[in-house]
Amino acid sequence: MTTKAGFILLGLLLLATSAWPGTVPSAEANKEIIVRASKHEGFNRVVFEATDDAFIKATVVTTLQNQIIIRFPSNVELKAQTRIEMATSLKNNTYTINVNPPFKVKVSQLSTPPRLSVDIIPPAKTETVKTPVPEGAMTLPNLRIVLDPGHGGYDLGIVAGDLREKDATLSVARALETALIKKGRSVYLTRKADQYLSLTDRALFANQKAAELFISIHVTNSGNFIIYTFPGEAPSPDSVDETYGMMTRQRAYVEKSKALAESFGKALTDEFKKDVELRKMELPVLGSVGAPAIMVEVPVAVMSDSVTKAKLSETFLKGIAAYGGQ
């Protein structure tokens, strides 16, 4: 009798334990969602495709000043079919898209297949009245420009006499920033002080600011200016693009980057009467940026001389003007 009661008690205990939340690991796997992104005239579209309508209907989209937050009813696993040219993140059931303000969002829930379509619409560009430009004056394109002073913090870069690369690049970037602001242009610096910033963070910053031009400033021991762009050839199957999936953003901009490099090259040659070498190298800071991007290496001799150094920002402006946002 006692044994029987014991077994019943044990059975009840097991039932209670299994019913208690969290005591048994959930067998529910993350819901698989297919994500597609596409660019259309006047807006970008991101589509989330699920297997059932109820899941899509229970998904909530919230818009903040610079973010679109998509909350799914359960944890999800996203399978991207096309690359999303925006900074995104996924945590459990929440997917965040960082968008440069201002923007509008149009959300549509569709079926067959069940999907959620999010259209991100930037404000319509207003027609600007073109004023005649005096001969010889520069016409700067109205682009969001991110300047990247190389090195910083414990990473001194090249040290030659009194010159420290991290200080010289910051000084040139700040002078160029001032010149661009005077011309009414949007300009951002990856670092404004003597601080260490990783290569990944520099590219991330440029993408978060939705850079339309990215200029990384460095120093070289060579006697000539060197301008780097990211190589544009189709990647081999085992190339870094496929292996690490990080140096892919630049792929769409290689031609524009080349044009930017050539414009800078001509401006620097005209001003400094020095040769400018145009090189292609898989530099991570260029490869990860979704905008025309170059790295300009300035000779130590030019950086060390206050007269020639002062000419750099004006020459860079000429390079940007000659590029013109083609």
Place this chain on the structure above:
Amino acid sequence: MAANKKKFIWISVLVILFAGGIAGGYFYFSKGSVLRQIVQTPQQPDSQDQDLTSVRMYYPSEGRLVMEERRVKKQASVVASAEEIAGAYLNGPSRGSSDVPQGARVLGVYSGNDGVLYIDISDEFRKNFQGDAMAEYLLLKGLYESIISNVSGIDDVKLLIEGKEIESIGGHLFAMYPLKNMLTEVK
């Protein structure tokens, strides 16, 4: 009595002569063995030479990689060979200057199951690097080529600094991934 005395003298002389002969022979032959040893000494470098092997090192210098043939200790294992070559690389070329950072040492070499060889180098490799993007490229390429072209059974090389992954050595290129795909040709 006088005859006995004469006999005793002769016997003594013979004993002294015999003893002198033995002593002379001993010194003669022992001296000969020293000579043989001296003759054998030139053979020692030959045996050392058998413990050495020729390797091709690629050192960065003045904007390019310069190949130098070096003799390094022959090692039985892949890891030991790689450590020997990495050490020779960090020591720089035997002639001329190079852009290899001074004072850097190999702290360890490990072989991963994925065919990647991990080379742990002291912080001087990062701290004492002085160069632009091309110099950093050549520094990593030189190390990679020196290892890959002399050590068989390795697919790729990855750097660690003081036992840790580091994003970049000189602020231009990634060092946190294996080097092969990071060092595609510069045009």
